[in-house]
Amino acid sequence: MATLHSRSAARAMMAPAVFLLLVWMLVPLTMTLWFSFKRYLPLRGGDLGWTGFDNYVRFVTSSAFWPSVQATLLIVGGVLLITVLVGVLLALLLDQPMWGQGVVRILVIAPFFVMPTVSALVWKNMFMDPVNGLFAHLSKFFGLAPLEWLSQAPLFSITLIVSWQWLPFATLILLTALQSLDREQLEAGEMDGAPPLARFLHIVLPHLAQAITIVVLIQTIFLLSIFAEIFVTTQGSFGTRTLTYLIFQRVLESQNVGLGSAGGVYAIILANIVALFLMRIVGRNLDA
């Protein structure tokens, strides 16, 4: 039977990918769970036995925890706010007729392709440096005292850098969504007497709602785990220690694996909550 045969062939063809991802997911996850219930200090005595939920409690009660949650929320929230707001405006602008649209698109997208370590370093040294950075030159030009960006406004600085990296992503997706809007809907709105702002609010924005949701969800997942930008700029000092960075420090810098793993489990749960919403949208689209 042709189709029966192709079904079993299909399963065989899927097997390698499924197997690899299954291993990739289950093995480290199990190990993280395992370590999270242990007192495990590789450089200071190694495996010191089971501790139950001790690590989980200690992780959330440590003095570093709440500031890190706060830093994470401020950075993620700030970047989302900036990228979505500016992204919508930019997408609307790029959708207008103009000369050299293709070139402008390329200019706007470029930051997304700059590797995170490069953008962090370039911003840190060439723009935000209080002595030789461009911003310092600019402040002096206006007769102001140069700001020490990364120590005086550390969260804002990192939010700025990360927003610059992710703005292209938001813009590009929103622009794509915008271009799929049926022009006749807008013309119908115009015939019905809706002024431009009303057309934006009642036709364009609802059309973009799904794309905005997707931008928010996908960016949240990536932003929760930004690492290089902090690693290269402040190394987590000046209140820029996010949850991800805190866990990284616990695991690799202070080698408190048990504690770090408990933090890791928290991070996984957090990411999964966001992922769940994203999957529902993606899943719905699969059926369509």
Place this chain on the structure above:
Amino acid sequence: MARAVTHQRKTLNTAIAWGIGLLIFFPVLWTILTSFKTEAQAIADPPVFFFFDWTLENYAVVQERSDYMRYLLNSVIIAGVSTVLGIVVAVPAAWSMAFVPSRRTKDILLWMLSTKMLPAVGVLYPIYLIFIELELLDTRTGLVIVMMLINLPIIVWMLYTYFREIPGEILEAARMDGASLREEILYVLTPMAVPGIASTLLLNFILAWNEAFWTLNLTAAKAGPLTAFIASYSSPEGLFYAKLSAASTMAIAPILILGWFSQKQLVRGLTFGAVK
């Protein structure tokens, strides 16, 4: 039908869009320009834009001092091999899910996506430990494996959405026309799928090239790709702007060029087909 837009309106749009576009692009432009300056000109106040003595000296120094070529080679190998391997594993999987879907196909696809959502830091230590045990730390092999695995879900997804656009009737027509499975794949499916596979290759190469969590944590001098190379400029070399710029330009130039080709695939690849 589109209406004629007034000339002034279009001029205004153009001016604003170009202004904003250049502003967003400026850090990249500035880095490229600075890479051709002398160190003194690089920190000059007021800054110099185009009228300086263009020099290639920085590039020579960067290569000489930090062995740029080795990092470049690592980047190319890690990003290239991991992407190709990923595609080899993903093509059969995506093919079967697109053309022989079952009731579980959707669940499998979503589950694959969910592995991509796993925060890397949550499994950092286990991977680190496994790497030590298997002596993979600071090896290209190790990074190739990790890079392939973290990008595999995106690769499967992109290929799946491309394959799904190939109408099933065409494959049936080939079957009616007497093509065997091999001929069907060779003469009909592959030519139609090549553009999709190429786009997938391109985007995932870029993603692997720019990945900066695992590369920073699992490599040192030997297998480090360009992300690690740049991070090593963090201090104190970072204060030599011209050299930092030259190193940065070399790290991002290949990808900027490739990236411009992949704009459209970017949306599809990173939104898992939810926005087209």
Place this chain on the structure above:
Amino acid sequence: MGRMVLEKVEKRFGDVTVIPPLDLEIEDGEFVVFVGPSGCGKSTLLRLIAGLEDVTGGVIRIDGRDATTVPPAKRGLAMVFQSYALYPHMTVRKNISFPLRMAKLDKAEQDRRVEQAAAVLNLTDYLDRRPGQLSGGQRQRVAIGRAIVREPAAFLFDEPLSNLDAALRVGMRLEISELHERLKTTMIYVTHDQVEAMTMADKIVVLHAGRIEQVGSPLELYRTPRNRFVAGFIGSPRMNFLEGPEARRHDASAIGIRPEHIMPSPNEGAWKGRVGVSEHLGSDTFLHVHMEGCADPVTVRSGGEVDMHHGDTIYMTPDAGHIHRFDDQGLRIA
């Protein structure tokens, strides 16, 4: 040769029965049309014959040979798909010669057959173009060309005209009929359009919910529909059905009368009604008449230049010889 016999052929998808066991015979050289509303299983039946779906039960014989488990390519059938399913990356020439290349025919023979098919289908000037550069009608012809060159035992058409505009559809209909006259090869044609069925078929198979409602020549189905479904499906505009006292007068649970079998008159007749919308087609006029005690208006065909207007009173006389009687099961009463 292209004689086909379906014995107890059955198709289920999981728990859903798409086609309950059915029997059907198709003679060599016949033009058979499967017609029915969407979802009636006509395409599935075609795909079972093609071998693109496995049968759940039963036997399919092609020229006496059991073909039930034979793979599609080995059945000697050619198919024209609804979307044409042309290979977008190949030229017209390559598209048409594809089945010949798969059959490893020698190059000269391939070229000869392609040229011949192209000449028949007026495609000679387009052989080096790609499908994307062709109009809908031309693509359709390429799809047919790809089927012809194989010299198959039978052609299968799956709603081939549904993607064409109305004018082209009429033209292609004639071309396909012409092709059948010339080739004298068995053709099985699936459509939901009863006009296509009536105009093209030697034999119509009316399907409804996977079952065969009736098999017969177009005029047989028109004259003696076996049940209300066929009666209502074949013929345009559709047959009028009357229930209640009027039907009881004929000893039936319902009677059917076609619009062309009702004689309208402004002053006398068996039934009285009020003219609603009238559709003037030039050659004919269709009057939609509202009658006391009937939910749906009765459609009446009248001459092209009829002087009837909305709201006028009208009298109608059915042609007694053309009244179809149905019992409470909807079956025809002889």
